[in-house]
Amino acid sequence: MQSIGIIRSPFTELANMPIQPKGAAGAEGTIIVDPQFERGLDDLDGFSHIYLLYLFHKADRTELTVVPFMDDSPRGVFSTRSPLRPGHIGLSIVELLGRQGNELKVRGIDILDQTPLLDIKPYIAEFDEVKESRSGWLCASEEEVRKKRSDRRFT
């Protein structure tokens, strides 16, 4: 798994973090892409939102059943966004504020400081918008998602 850069954020420990970008609306961070890949960032600043793919580098084990932050019941790990998944790949959609050289400023970051970056993709509504969806076990309101913070269960 090739890291292409590093993610800087205000969150230096796993506890008390926002559990999703929507819980981190005000949190700003910096994506530092390795200079060898800088040219690949051209044209990205025309997009308002980007996907970040990254490695949950503090996840030191895999569990197939987890109790997610937004639930009290054990769930199959692939039906959650838990870091303890096989492969330990994380996905967040953040707002892109701007680019300078090999650095991107983003808002709404729910990612631990110093997280290895795996990929950046543009969010493209024509491709990615899901008009009607159904969310299995998760019955939380957006308000609850915004308020919820992590604890130590995945550390």
Added chain:
Amino acid sequence: MQSIGIIRSPFTELANMPIQPKGAAGAEGTIIVDPQFERGLDDLDGFSHIYLLYLFHKADRTELTVVPFMDDSPRGVFSTRSPLRPGHIGLSIVELLGRQGNELKVRGIDILDQTPLLDIKPYIAEFDEVKESRSGWLCASEEEVRKKRSDRRFT
């Protein structure tokens, strides 16, 4: 990069494929997860849509500037969904039709047959919905995205 299974689809060659799930609305496929991870699929069938993360295993090189299928101009690869990106990780949102044991039936698949699967995540509107977004260079309509097919430029 650990593969956790394999993606089966009707698309056995890279040319003439849908370029995004929205262009593959009718195409059905099967996600076969390694039996050792089967239990991790529990509770997933309550979700209508899932993210598939996978390896563009036919991408044998990296290019920092590409001409995307929906454009005529060279663009930084991270502002596109091209397979030639560093790391070669692909992302698609597909509709989940059902699960049987270690297999998932999905619809709207734009992925090459025999593609190695890296991760499955539930699409959760409370986390993932982007209400207003702006898409840089891409000015295509949804109609154009639906009609467009791949050619040999990334092979």
